[in-house]
Amino acid sequence: MAGLLAGSDIQMCTHAIGDSANKVILQVYANVLKGRNDKRWRIEHAQVVDSVDRRWFADYSIVPSVQPTHATSDMYWAEARLGEKRVKSAYIFKELLNLTGWLPLGTDFPVEHIDPLRTFYAAVARKDTAGYPAGGFQMENALTRPEALKGMTLWAAKGSFEEDEKAAWP
Secondary structure (H helix, E strand, O other), rough: HHHHHHHHOOEEEEEEEHHHHHHHHHHHHHHHHHOOOOOOOEEEEEEEOOOOOOOHHHHHOOOEOOOOHHHHHHOOOOOHHHOOHHHHHHOOOOHHHHHHOOEEEEEOOOOOOOOOOHHHHHOOOOOOOOOOOOOOOOOHHHHHHHHHHHOOOHHHHHHHOOOOOOOEEE
């Protein structure tokens, strides 16, 4: 399917939760995209990505799309399921932003709450609605307020080629 879509104007978007799924989709995309481009092929839930695979986002202009509340709803069990080493490859929002220069954010409703303030708070404070944990979860990957706002508005619109149709923010 990716090979067929590569020669068209149709945007490919794949859900890939977990480092193994992200690796497979990044490889599939890279094999047909052949370098940097403006196709904006997207991976939804790019939330657990092995460090050796992250470069493909930048090298092939693949858009990582994340849902910040997953970090704060998963943080209670993520290390137990992923292990101490792999959990460090999880919820790396700031790193993905630095790789690509932009990062669409979403709520993942109805799996997560639809309230955009929860998305914003999870992206910036990296805490649940009760304020846990006190210092935030993996704060090295927290986004700034302007980054989170852009991720929820302009970058989310750009992720589906709608930036000219939505209100632009410099």
